[in-house]
Amino acid sequence: MTSHRLALVWLRRDLRLADNPALAYALANAGQILPVFIHSPQDEGTWAPGAASNWWLHHSLTALESQLLDRGSRMIVRRGAALSVLPQLVRESGATLVTWNRLYEPAIVARDAAIKTRLAQNDIDVESHNAALLFEPWTIRNGQQLPYRVFTPFWRSALTQIDRLPAPQPAPRRLATTSNKLDSLTIADLALLPDIHWDEGIAQHWEPGEAGAHRQLERFAKAASDYAHARDRPDLTGTSSLSPHLHFGEIGPRQIFARLHLQAASSNSLATYAKELGWREFAHHLLFHFPHTTDKPLDTRFEHWQWGRSKSLLRAWQRGMTGYPLVDAGMRELWHRGWMHNRVRMIAASFLTKNLQIHWLQGARWFWDTLVDADLASNTLGWQWTAGCGADAAPYYRIFNPVLQAEKFDPQRAYIRQWLPELATLPDKWIHRPWEAPDDLLSRAGIVLGKTYPRPVIDLRQSRDDALTAYQVMKQSSDSP
DNA sequence: TGAAATGTTGGGGCG
DNA sequence: ACGCCCCAACATTTC
Numbered sequence: 001m002t003s004h005r006l007a008l009v010w011l012r013r014d015l016r017l018a019d020n021p022a023l024a025y026a027l028a029n030a031g032q033i034l035p036v037f038i039h040s041p042q043d044e045g046t047w048a049p050g051a052a053s054n055w056w057l058h059h060s061l062t063a064l065e066s067q068l069l070d071r072g073s074r075m076i077v078r079r080g081a082a083l084s085v086l087p088q089l090v091r092e093s094g095a096t097l098v099t100w101n102r103l104y105e106p107a108i109v110a111r112d113a114a115i116k117t118r119l120a121q122n123d124i125d126v127e128s129h130n131a132a133l134l135f136e137p138w139t140i141r142n143g144q145q146l147p148y149r150v151f152t153p154f155w156r157s158a159l160t161q162i163d164r165l166p167a168p169q170p171a172p173r174r175l176a177t178t179s180n181k182l183d184s185l186t187i188a189d190l191a192l193l194p195d196i197h198w199d200e201g202i203a204q205h206w207e208p209g210e211a212g213a214h215r216q217l218e219r220f221a222k223a224a225s226d227y228a229h230a231r232d233r234p235d236l237t238g239t240s241s242l243s244p245h246l247h248f249g250e251i252g253p254r255q256i257f258a259r260l261h262l263q264a265a266s267s268n269s270l271a272t273y274a275k276e277l278g279w280r281e282f283a284h285h286l287l288f289h290f291p292h293t294t295d296k297p298l299d300t301r302f303e304h305w306q307w308g309r310s311k312s313l314l315r316a317w318q319r320g321m322t323g324y325p326l327v328d329a330g331m332r333e334l335w336h337r338g339w340m341h342n343r344v345r346m347i348a349a350s351f352l353t354k355n356l357q358i359h360w361l362q363g364a365r366w367f368w369d370t371l372v373d374a375d376l377a378s379n380t381l382g383w384q385w386t387a388g389c390g391a392d393a394a395p396y397y398r399i400f401n402p403v404l405q406a407e408k409f410d411p412q413r414a415y416i417r418q419w420l421p422e423l424a425t426l427p428d429k430w431i432h433r434p435w436e437a438p439d440d441l442l443s444r445a446g447i448v449l450g451k452t453y454p455r456p457v458i459d460l461r462q463s464r465d466d467a468l469t470a471y472q473v474m475k476q477s478s479d480s481p
Numbered sequence: 482t483g484a485a486a487t488g489t490t491g492g493g494g495c496g
Numbered sequence: 497a498c499g500c501c502c503c504a505a506c507a508t509t510t511c
Contacts (some may be wrong), residue, residue, distance in 0.1 A: 132484080232482085346482065397511045398483050468511055
Protein backbone atom coordinates (compact mmCIF):
# COMPACT_ATOMS: atom_id res chain seq x y z
CA MET A 1 0.00 0.00 0.00
CA THR A 2 1.40 3.32 -1.10
CA SER A 3 1.33 6.17 1.34
CA HIS A 4 0.67 9.55 -0.19
CA ARG A 5 1.09 13.03 1.16
CA LEU A 6 -2.03 14.40 -0.48
CA ALA A 7 -5.03 12.68 -2.07
CA LEU A 8 -7.55 14.47 -4.23
CA VAL A 9 -11.09 13.19 -3.63
CA TRP A 10 -13.15 13.92 -6.69
CA LEU A 11 -16.78 14.24 -5.55
CA ARG A 12 -19.42 13.71 -8.21
CA ARG A 13 -22.70 12.07 -7.26
CA ASP A 14 -21.54 10.66 -3.96
CA LEU A 15 -22.33 13.73 -1.90
CA ARG A 16 -21.99 12.11 1.50
CA LEU A 17 -19.35 11.35 4.12
CA ALA A 18 -20.68 8.02 5.44
CA ASP A 19 -20.29 4.86 3.37
CA ASN A 20 -18.12 6.75 0.91
CA PRO A 21 -15.37 4.36 -0.13
CA ALA A 22 -13.45 6.87 -2.25
CA LEU A 23 -13.20 9.21 0.71
CA ALA A 24 -12.34 6.38 3.09
CA TYR A 25 -9.63 5.10 0.77
CA ALA A 26 -8.07 8.55 0.46
CA LEU A 27 -8.07 8.99 4.23
CA ALA A 28 -6.48 5.60 4.73
CA ASN A 29 -3.77 6.15 2.15
CA ALA A 30 -2.81 9.80 2.38
CA GLY A 31 -1.85 12.23 5.13
CA GLN A 32 -4.11 14.93 3.77
CA ILE A 33 -7.12 15.01 1.52
CA LEU A 34 -8.52 17.59 -0.84
CA PRO A 35 -12.22 17.26 -1.69
CA VAL A 36 -13.03 18.66 -5.11
CA PHE A 37 -16.25 19.23 -7.03
CA ILE A 38 -16.04 20.04 -10.74
CA HIS A 39 -19.19 21.35 -12.39
CA SER A 40 -18.99 19.92 -15.90
CA PRO A 41 -22.41 19.48 -17.44
CA GLN A 42 -20.88 19.59 -20.91
CA ASP A 43 -19.24 16.23 -20.13
CA GLU A 44 -22.69 14.66 -20.13
CA GLY A 45 -23.51 15.60 -23.69
CA THR A 46 -27.18 15.79 -24.58
CA TRP A 47 -28.12 14.52 -21.12
CA ALA A 48 -26.64 17.35 -19.10
CA PRO A 49 -28.65 17.74 -15.88
CA GLY A 50 -31.88 19.70 -16.07
CA ALA A 51 -33.19 22.62 -14.06
CA ALA A 52 -34.73 20.70 -11.15
CA SER A 53 -31.65 18.54 -10.83
CA ASN A 54 -29.47 21.64 -10.71
CA TRP A 55 -31.61 23.08 -7.95
CA TRP A 56 -31.02 19.95 -5.91
CA LEU A 57 -27.32 19.91 -6.68
CA HIS A 58 -26.89 23.47 -5.41
CA HIS A 59 -28.41 22.61 -2.05
CA SER A 60 -26.71 19.26 -1.76
CA LEU A 61 -23.31 20.83 -2.41
CA THR A 62 -24.06 23.52 0.15
CA ALA A 63 -24.91 20.88 2.74
CA LEU A 64 -21.82 18.86 1.94
CA GLU A 65 -19.52 21.86 2.07
CA SER A 66 -20.71 22.71 5.54
CA GLN A 67 -20.26 19.10 6.69
CA LEU A 68 -16.71 19.16 5.36
CA LEU A 69 -15.97 22.47 7.05
CA ASP A 70 -17.27 21.10 10.35
CA ARG A 71 -14.68 18.36 10.10
CA GLY A 72 -11.87 20.68 9.18
CA SER A 73 -11.80 20.47 5.40
CA ARG A 74 -12.61 22.95 2.69
CA MET A 75 -14.07 21.90 -0.65
CA ILE A 76 -12.62 23.15 -3.91
CA VAL A 77 -15.19 24.04 -6.56
CA ARG A 78 -14.23 24.40 -10.19
CA ARG A 79 -16.00 24.25 -13.49
CA GLY A 80 -15.15 23.11 -17.00
CA ALA A 81 -14.42 19.85 -18.77
CA ALA A 82 -13.16 17.46 -16.11
CA LEU A 83 -10.60 16.01 -18.52
CA SER A 84 -8.65 19.27 -18.31
CA VAL A 85 -9.76 20.66 -14.94
CA LEU A 86 -8.93 17.59 -12.88
CA PRO A 87 -5.32 17.12 -14.11
CA GLN A 88 -4.86 20.86 -13.70
CA LEU A 89 -5.95 20.63 -10.05
CA VAL A 90 -3.66 17.69 -9.51
CA ARG A 91 -0.72 19.78 -10.73
CA GLU A 92 -1.69 22.80 -8.65
CA SER A 93 -2.16 20.82 -5.47
CA GLY A 94 0.71 18.35 -5.83
CA ALA A 95 -1.64 15.45 -5.10
CA THR A 96 -0.27 12.02 -6.04
CA LEU A 97 -3.45 10.03 -5.49
CA VAL A 98 -6.90 10.67 -6.95
CA THR A 99 -9.98 8.78 -5.77
CA TRP A 100 -13.58 8.82 -6.89
CA ASN A 101 -16.72 6.75 -6.83
CA ARG A 102 -17.84 5.30 -10.13
CA LEU A 103 -20.75 6.40 -12.29
CA TYR A 104 -22.31 4.34 -15.05
CA GLU A 105 -23.77 6.68 -17.67
CA PRO A 106 -22.14 6.07 -21.08
CA ALA A 107 -20.72 9.58 -21.54
CA ILE A 108 -19.31 9.59 -18.02
CA VAL A 109 -17.82 6.10 -18.27
CA ALA A 110 -15.93 7.22 -21.40
CA ARG A 111 -14.81 10.47 -19.84
CA ASP A 112 -13.60 8.81 -16.64
CA ALA A 113 -11.63 6.25 -18.59
CA ALA A 114 -9.88 9.04 -20.50
CA ILE A 115 -9.09 10.87 -17.28
CA LYS A 116 -7.73 7.74 -15.67
CA THR A 117 -5.42 7.21 -18.62
CA ARG A 118 -4.22 10.78 -18.58
CA LEU A 119 -3.52 10.76 -14.86
CA ALA A 120 -1.73 7.45 -15.08
CA GLN A 121 0.55 8.90 -17.76
CA ASN A 122 1.60 11.49 -15.19
CA ASP A 123 2.29 8.79 -12.59
CA ILE A 124 -0.73 9.70 -10.51
CA ASP A 125 -2.38 6.82 -8.68
CA VAL A 126 -6.09 6.55 -9.39
CA GLU A 127 -8.49 4.47 -7.34
CA SER A 128 -12.17 4.28 -8.20
CA HIS A 129 -14.82 2.68 -6.00
CA ASN A 130 -18.44 1.66 -5.82
CA ALA A 131 -20.67 3.86 -3.72
CA ALA A 132 -23.85 3.94 -5.79
CA LEU A 133 -24.91 0.35 -6.32
CA LEU A 134 -25.38 -2.93 -4.53
CA PHE A 135 -24.04 -4.75 -7.58
CA GLU A 136 -22.09 -3.07 -10.34
CA PRO A 137 -23.39 -3.78 -13.84
CA TRP A 138 -20.63 -6.17 -14.87
CA THR A 139 -20.90 -8.35 -11.75
CA ILE A 140 -24.21 -9.91 -12.70
CA ARG A 141 -24.43 -12.20 -15.73
CA ASN A 142 -26.79 -14.89 -16.87
CA GLY A 143 -25.91 -18.52 -17.64
CA GLN A 144 -24.32 -17.57 -20.96
CA GLN A 145 -22.29 -14.77 -19.36
CA LEU A 146 -24.54 -12.20 -21.00
CA PRO A 147 -26.30 -9.27 -19.36
CA TYR A 148 -29.88 -9.82 -18.27
CA ARG A 149 -32.79 -8.27 -20.16
CA VAL A 150 -35.54 -9.44 -17.84
CA PHE A 151 -35.91 -8.16 -14.32
CA THR A 152 -37.04 -11.21 -12.40
CA PRO A 153 -34.10 -13.51 -13.22
CA PHE A 154 -31.76 -10.52 -12.83
CA TRP A 155 -32.95 -9.85 -9.32
CA ARG A 156 -33.07 -13.51 -8.37
CA SER A 157 -29.47 -13.84 -9.43
CA ALA A 158 -28.47 -10.64 -7.63
CA LEU A 159 -30.08 -11.76 -4.39
CA THR A 160 -27.85 -14.84 -4.27
CA GLN A 161 -24.94 -12.44 -3.73
CA ILE A 162 -26.67 -10.16 -1.25
CA ASP A 163 -24.91 -11.54 1.81
CA ARG A 164 -21.53 -10.57 0.39
CA LEU A 165 -22.28 -6.84 0.48
CA PRO A 166 -19.74 -4.83 2.44
CA ALA A 167 -21.14 -3.22 5.56
CA PRO A 168 -21.57 0.56 5.22
CA GLN A 169 -18.81 2.54 6.90
CA PRO A 170 -19.48 5.42 9.29
CA ALA A 171 -18.53 8.98 8.37
CA PRO A 172 -14.98 10.00 9.27
CA ARG A 173 -14.82 12.35 12.24
CA ARG A 174 -11.94 14.52 11.20
CA LEU A 175 -10.54 15.39 7.80
CA ALA A 176 -7.02 16.73 7.47
CA THR A 177 -6.93 18.97 4.45
CA THR A 178 -4.12 20.77 2.67
CA SER A 179 -3.16 24.30 3.52
CA ASN A 180 -2.36 24.97 -0.14
CA LYS A 181 -3.80 28.23 -1.38
CA LEU A 182 -5.94 26.85 -4.16
CA ASP A 183 -8.49 28.92 -6.02
CA SER A 184 -12.08 27.89 -5.67
CA LEU A 185 -15.36 29.15 -6.99
CA THR A 186 -18.26 29.43 -4.60
CA ILE A 187 -21.24 27.17 -5.07
CA ALA A 188 -23.29 30.23 -5.99
CA ASP A 189 -20.84 30.95 -8.82
CA LEU A 190 -22.10 27.79 -10.51
CA ALA A 191 -25.47 29.53 -11.07
CA LEU A 192 -27.43 26.35 -10.46
CA LEU A 193 -30.50 28.08 -9.05
CA PRO A 194 -33.26 29.41 -11.29
CA ASP A 195 -33.48 33.11 -12.10
CA ILE A 196 -37.22 33.15 -11.79
CA HIS A 197 -38.51 31.64 -8.59
CA TRP A 198 -40.30 28.50 -9.61
CA ASP A 199 -38.56 26.55 -6.90
CA GLU A 200 -40.64 27.45 -3.84
CA GLY A 201 -42.82 24.36 -4.01
CA ILE A 202 -39.76 22.21 -4.44
CA ALA A 203 -38.00 23.80 -1.50
CA GLN A 204 -41.01 23.14 0.76
CA HIS A 205 -41.00 19.44 0.04
CA TRP A 206 -37.38 18.46 0.16
CA GLU A 207 -34.27 18.64 2.28
CA PRO A 208 -31.27 17.95 0.06
CA GLY A 209 -28.09 16.70 1.68
CA GLU A 210 -26.88 13.74 3.68
CA ALA A 211 -28.71 14.72 6.87
CA GLY A 212 -31.95 15.18 4.95
CA ALA A 213 -31.48 11.79 3.31
CA HIS A 214 -31.16 10.06 6.66
CA ARG A 215 -34.12 11.92 8.12
CA GLN A 216 -36.17 10.73 5.15
CA LEU A 217 -34.94 7.17 5.62
CA GLU A 218 -36.01 7.27 9.28
CA ARG A 219 -39.44 8.61 8.31
CA PHE A 220 -39.80 5.83 5.80
CA ALA A 221 -38.55 3.18 8.24
CA LYS A 222 -41.54 3.91 10.47
CA ALA A 223 -44.01 3.42 7.63
CA ALA A 224 -42.24 0.73 5.62
CA SER A 225 -44.42 -2.09 6.93
CA ASP A 226 -47.32 -0.60 4.93
CA TYR A 227 -45.27 -0.20 1.78
CA ALA A 228 -46.74 -3.05 -0.25
CA HIS A 229 -50.19 -1.50 -0.08
CA ALA A 230 -49.52 2.21 0.44
CA ARG A 231 -46.97 2.60 -2.36
CA ASP A 232 -49.74 2.47 -4.95
CA ARG A 233 -51.68 5.32 -3.40
CA PRO A 234 -50.63 8.73 -4.68
CA ASP A 235 -52.76 10.40 -2.00
CA LEU A 236 -50.70 8.79 0.78
CA THR A 237 -47.02 9.13 1.59
CA GLY A 238 -46.41 5.45 1.08
CA THR A 239 -43.26 5.55 -1.02
CA SER A 240 -39.75 6.07 0.31
CA SER A 241 -39.14 9.44 -1.37
CA LEU A 242 -35.46 8.55 -1.31
CA SER A 243 -34.91 8.73 -5.08
CA PRO A 244 -33.28 12.19 -5.29
CA HIS A 245 -31.11 11.43 -2.29
CA LEU A 246 -30.02 8.19 -3.95
CA HIS A 247 -29.39 9.91 -7.27
CA PHE A 248 -26.97 12.38 -5.74
CA GLY A 249 -25.42 9.75 -3.52
CA GLU A 250 -26.42 11.48 -0.30
CA ILE A 251 -27.28 7.99 0.81
CA GLY A 252 -26.37 4.66 -0.75
CA PRO A 253 -28.38 1.47 -1.24
CA ARG A 254 -26.06 -0.46 1.08
CA GLN A 255 -27.04 1.91 3.88
CA ILE A 256 -30.73 1.50 3.13
CA PHE A 257 -30.41 -2.27 3.04
CA ALA A 258 -28.61 -2.28 6.37
CA ARG A 259 -30.99 0.13 8.09
CA LEU A 260 -34.15 -1.70 7.00
CA HIS A 261 -32.58 -5.19 7.27
CA LEU A 262 -33.60 -5.87 3.71
CA GLN A 263 -31.24 -8.84 3.30
CA ALA A 264 -33.52 -10.74 5.62
CA ALA A 265 -36.69 -9.13 4.30
CA SER A 266 -39.39 -11.54 5.36
CA SER A 267 -42.40 -9.25 5.28
CA ASN A 268 -44.12 -8.67 2.02
CA SER A 269 -43.63 -4.93 2.31
CA LEU A 270 -39.89 -4.99 2.87
CA ALA A 271 -39.30 -7.51 0.09
CA THR A 272 -41.39 -5.35 -2.21
CA TYR A 273 -39.34 -2.29 -1.34
CA ALA A 274 -36.09 -4.21 -1.78
CA LYS A 275 -37.33 -5.13 -5.23
CA GLU A 276 -37.77 -1.46 -6.08
CA LEU A 277 -34.12 -0.92 -5.22
CA GLY A 278 -33.57 -3.92 -7.47
CA TRP A 279 -35.21 -2.08 -10.36
CA ARG A 280 -32.76 0.75 -9.78
CA GLU A 281 -29.92 -1.76 -10.00
CA PHE A 282 -31.46 -3.29 -13.12
CA ALA A 283 -31.72 0.14 -14.75
CA HIS A 284 -27.99 0.70 -14.22
CA HIS A 285 -27.24 -2.79 -15.49
CA LEU A 286 -29.17 -2.11 -18.70
CA LEU A 287 -27.76 1.35 -19.29
CA PHE A 288 -24.23 0.08 -18.89
CA HIS A 289 -24.65 -2.88 -21.22
CA PHE A 290 -26.93 -1.15 -23.74
CA PRO A 291 -25.65 2.45 -23.70
CA HIS A 292 -27.47 3.48 -26.87
CA THR A 293 -30.84 3.06 -25.12
CA THR A 294 -30.72 6.60 -23.75
CA ASP A 295 -31.88 7.69 -27.22
CA LYS A 296 -32.79 4.54 -29.16
CA PRO A 297 -35.29 1.78 -28.41
CA LEU A 298 -33.78 -1.46 -27.16
CA ASP A 299 -36.40 -3.32 -29.19
CA THR A 300 -35.37 -2.56 -32.76
CA ARG A 301 -38.88 -3.15 -34.08
CA PHE A 302 -39.65 0.30 -32.70
CA GLU A 303 -36.97 2.09 -34.71
CA HIS A 304 -39.38 3.04 -37.44
CA TRP A 305 -42.43 3.54 -35.30
CA GLN A 306 -44.42 6.51 -36.53
CA TRP A 307 -44.84 8.69 -33.47
CA GLY A 308 -47.27 11.58 -33.50
CA ARG A 309 -45.89 15.08 -33.74
CA SER A 310 -48.57 17.25 -32.24
CA LYS A 311 -46.91 20.12 -30.39
CA SER A 312 -50.19 21.17 -28.83
CA LEU A 313 -50.90 17.71 -27.39
CA LEU A 314 -47.38 17.53 -25.97
CA ARG A 315 -47.86 20.94 -24.45
CA ALA A 316 -51.22 19.99 -22.95
CA TRP A 317 -49.58 16.98 -21.34
CA GLN A 318 -46.64 18.99 -20.02
CA ARG A 319 -48.89 21.61 -18.47
CA GLY A 320 -51.34 19.19 -16.92
CA MET A 321 -54.14 20.27 -19.25
CA THR A 322 -55.17 17.01 -20.94
CA GLY A 323 -58.66 16.97 -19.46
CA TYR A 324 -57.95 13.65 -17.70
CA PRO A 325 -57.75 14.57 -14.01
CA LEU A 326 -55.31 11.92 -12.83
CA VAL A 327 -52.84 12.66 -15.62
CA ASP A 328 -53.15 16.39 -15.03
CA ALA A 329 -52.79 16.04 -11.27
CA GLY A 330 -49.58 14.09 -11.76
CA MET A 331 -48.12 16.57 -14.22
CA ARG A 332 -48.90 19.43 -11.87
CA GLU A 333 -47.43 17.58 -8.91
CA LEU A 334 -44.30 17.19 -11.02
CA TRP A 335 -44.17 20.88 -11.81
CA HIS A 336 -44.76 21.88 -8.22
CA ARG A 337 -42.68 19.35 -6.29
CA GLY A 338 -40.11 18.29 -8.86
CA TRP A 339 -41.38 14.79 -8.25
CA MET A 340 -44.35 12.61 -9.15
CA HIS A 341 -45.72 9.52 -7.47
CA ASN A 342 -44.47 6.45 -9.32
CA ARG A 343 -47.83 4.97 -10.17
CA VAL A 344 -48.92 8.28 -11.62
CA ARG A 345 -45.67 8.44 -13.59
CA MET A 346 -46.63 5.16 -15.25
CA ILE A 347 -50.12 6.39 -15.99
CA ALA A 348 -48.98 9.77 -17.33
CA ALA A 349 -46.28 8.08 -19.41
CA SER A 350 -48.71 5.50 -20.79
CA PHE A 351 -51.09 8.30 -21.72
CA LEU A 352 -48.37 10.22 -23.57
CA THR A 353 -46.88 7.29 -25.45
CA LYS A 354 -49.95 5.15 -26.05
CA ASN A 355 -52.99 7.40 -26.16
CA LEU A 356 -51.31 10.52 -27.54
CA GLN A 357 -48.74 8.45 -29.48
CA ILE A 358 -46.00 10.96 -28.70
CA HIS A 359 -42.40 9.72 -28.72
CA TRP A 360 -41.21 8.45 -25.34
CA LEU A 361 -38.10 10.63 -25.71
CA GLN A 362 -40.30 13.72 -25.52
CA GLY A 363 -41.59 12.47 -22.21
CA ALA A 364 -38.14 11.45 -21.06
CA ARG A 365 -36.81 14.93 -21.86
CA TRP A 366 -39.59 16.63 -19.94
CA PHE A 367 -39.08 14.41 -16.90
CA TRP A 368 -35.34 14.95 -17.23
CA ASP A 369 -35.75 18.69 -16.86
CA THR A 370 -38.43 18.73 -14.18
CA LEU A 371 -37.62 15.85 -11.81
CA VAL A 372 -35.33 16.40 -8.87
CA ASP A 373 -34.61 12.67 -9.00
CA ALA A 374 -33.90 12.64 -12.76
CA ASP A 375 -31.54 9.73 -13.31
CA LEU A 376 -30.49 8.62 -16.76
CA ALA A 377 -30.62 4.91 -15.96
CA SER A 378 -34.01 4.96 -14.25
CA ASN A 379 -35.54 7.49 -16.63
CA THR A 380 -34.46 5.49 -19.69
CA LEU A 381 -35.73 2.23 -18.30
CA GLY A 382 -38.99 3.77 -17.13
CA TRP A 383 -39.86 5.38 -20.43
CA GLN A 384 -38.85 2.46 -22.61
CA TRP A 385 -40.66 0.09 -20.32
CA THR A 386 -43.85 2.12 -20.60
CA ALA A 387 -43.55 2.64 -24.34
CA GLY A 388 -43.11 -1.11 -24.73
CA CYS A 389 -39.78 -0.84 -26.54
CA GLY A 390 -37.43 -1.59 -23.65
CA ALA A 391 -36.22 -4.53 -21.59
CA ASP A 392 -38.89 -6.52 -19.80
CA ALA A 393 -41.25 -4.00 -21.32
CA ALA A 394 -44.87 -3.58 -20.58
CA PRO A 395 -46.54 -5.49 -23.41
CA TYR A 396 -47.93 -3.25 -26.12
CA TYR A 397 -51.48 -3.98 -25.11
CA ARG A 398 -50.98 -2.73 -21.57
CA ILE A 399 -52.59 0.66 -21.82
CA PHE A 400 -53.63 2.36 -18.62
CA ASN A 401 -57.06 3.89 -18.38
CA PRO A 402 -56.57 7.04 -16.28
CA VAL A 403 -60.19 7.02 -15.13
CA LEU A 404 -60.11 3.44 -13.87
CA GLN A 405 -56.69 3.92 -12.33
CA ALA A 406 -57.95 7.01 -10.52
CA GLU A 407 -60.92 5.15 -9.10
CA LYS A 408 -58.72 2.31 -7.97
CA PHE A 409 -55.78 4.24 -6.52
CA ASP A 410 -57.27 7.58 -5.50
CA PRO A 411 -60.45 6.26 -3.89
CA GLN A 412 -60.95 9.29 -1.65
CA ARG A 413 -60.28 11.69 -4.54
CA ALA A 414 -57.79 13.42 -2.26
CA TYR A 415 -54.94 13.43 -4.79
CA ILE A 416 -57.13 14.97 -7.49
CA ARG A 417 -58.47 17.60 -5.13
CA GLN A 418 -54.99 18.48 -3.91
CA TRP A 419 -53.57 19.14 -7.36
CA LEU A 420 -56.65 20.23 -9.30
CA PRO A 421 -58.33 22.79 -7.07
CA GLU A 422 -60.54 23.88 -9.95
CA LEU A 423 -62.33 20.53 -9.72
CA ALA A 424 -62.30 20.25 -5.95
CA THR A 425 -66.01 20.77 -5.28
CA LEU A 426 -67.23 18.36 -7.94
CA PRO A 427 -68.76 15.27 -6.24
CA ASP A 428 -66.74 12.06 -5.99
CA LYS A 429 -68.80 10.35 -8.64
CA TRP A 430 -67.71 12.75 -11.38
CA ILE A 431 -64.39 14.24 -10.38
CA HIS A 432 -62.42 11.57 -12.23
CA ARG A 433 -64.45 12.18 -15.41
CA PRO A 434 -65.84 15.70 -15.37
CA TRP A 435 -66.80 15.66 -19.07
CA GLU A 436 -69.55 13.17 -18.23
CA ALA A 437 -70.88 15.14 -15.26
CA PRO A 438 -74.40 16.58 -15.48
CA ASP A 439 -74.47 20.26 -16.40
CA ASP A 440 -76.10 21.40 -13.19
CA LEU A 441 -73.40 19.74 -11.05
CA LEU A 442 -70.68 21.29 -13.16
CA SER A 443 -72.11 24.77 -12.85
CA ARG A 444 -72.71 24.31 -9.13
CA ALA A 445 -69.01 23.41 -8.83
CA GLY A 446 -68.08 26.51 -10.82
CA ILE A 447 -66.68 24.47 -13.70
CA VAL A 448 -66.95 25.52 -17.31
CA LEU A 449 -65.48 22.76 -19.42
CA GLY A 450 -63.08 24.11 -22.00
CA LYS A 451 -62.61 27.19 -19.86
CA THR A 452 -61.88 26.54 -16.20
CA TYR A 453 -60.81 22.96 -16.95
CA PRO A 454 -60.10 21.44 -20.36
CA ARG A 455 -62.27 18.96 -22.16
CA PRO A 456 -60.42 15.68 -22.87
CA VAL A 457 -57.81 16.32 -25.57
CA ILE A 458 -58.39 12.86 -27.01
CA ASP A 459 -60.95 10.08 -26.81
CA LEU A 460 -59.69 7.27 -24.59
CA ARG A 461 -61.37 4.40 -26.36
CA GLN A 462 -60.60 5.59 -29.85
CA SER A 463 -56.93 6.31 -29.11
CA ARG A 464 -56.56 2.99 -27.34
CA ASP A 465 -58.01 1.11 -30.31
CA ASP A 466 -55.80 3.05 -32.73
CA ALA A 467 -52.70 2.20 -30.70
CA LEU A 468 -53.62 -1.49 -30.53
CA THR A 469 -54.18 -1.59 -34.29
CA ALA A 470 -50.82 0.05 -34.97
CA TYR A 471 -49.05 -2.39 -32.65
CA GLN A 472 -50.72 -5.30 -34.39
CA VAL A 473 -49.40 -4.05 -37.71
CA MET A 474 -45.88 -3.78 -36.32
CA LYS A 475 -46.12 -7.25 -34.87
CA GLN A 476 -47.28 -8.78 -38.13
CA SER A 477 -44.70 -7.06 -40.28
CA SER A 478 -41.91 -8.21 -37.96
CA ASP A 479 -43.26 -11.76 -37.67
CA SER A 480 -43.29 -12.25 -41.43
CA PRO A 481 -39.79 -11.85 -42.92
C1' DT B 482 -46.93 -2.57 -12.33
C1' DG B 483 -54.00 -3.36 -17.65
C1' DA B 484 -58.46 -3.15 -19.90
C1' DA B 485 -62.15 -4.91 -22.25
C1' DA B 486 -64.55 -8.69 -24.16
C1' DT B 487 -66.26 -13.02 -23.44
C1' DG B 488 -67.47 -17.05 -20.72
C1' DT B 489 -69.26 -19.30 -16.46
C1' DT B 490 -71.77 -19.72 -12.33
C1' DG B 491 -75.30 -19.38 -9.08
C1' DG B 492 -79.07 -17.11 -6.63
C1' DG B 493 -83.59 -15.31 -6.96
C1' DG B 494 -87.89 -13.99 -9.33
C1' DC B 495 -91.46 -15.84 -11.72
C1' DG B 496 -94.81 -18.59 -14.38
C1' DA C 497 -91.50 -28.22 -7.20
C1' DC C 498 -89.47 -27.16 -11.36
C1' DG C 499 -87.47 -24.97 -15.32
C1' DC C 500 -86.45 -20.78 -17.31
C1' DC C 501 -84.61 -16.26 -17.49
C1' DC C 502 -82.03 -12.46 -15.77
C1' DC C 503 -78.08 -10.58 -14.09
C1' DA C 504 -74.42 -9.71 -10.91
C1' DA C 505 -70.10 -11.59 -9.65
C1' DC C 506 -66.31 -13.79 -10.78
C1' DA C 507 -63.06 -16.16 -14.10
C1' DT C 508 -60.86 -16.55 -18.48
C1' DT C 509 -59.39 -14.97 -22.81
C1' DT C 510 -57.92 -11.59 -25.98
C1' DC C 511 -55.82 -7.43 -27.38
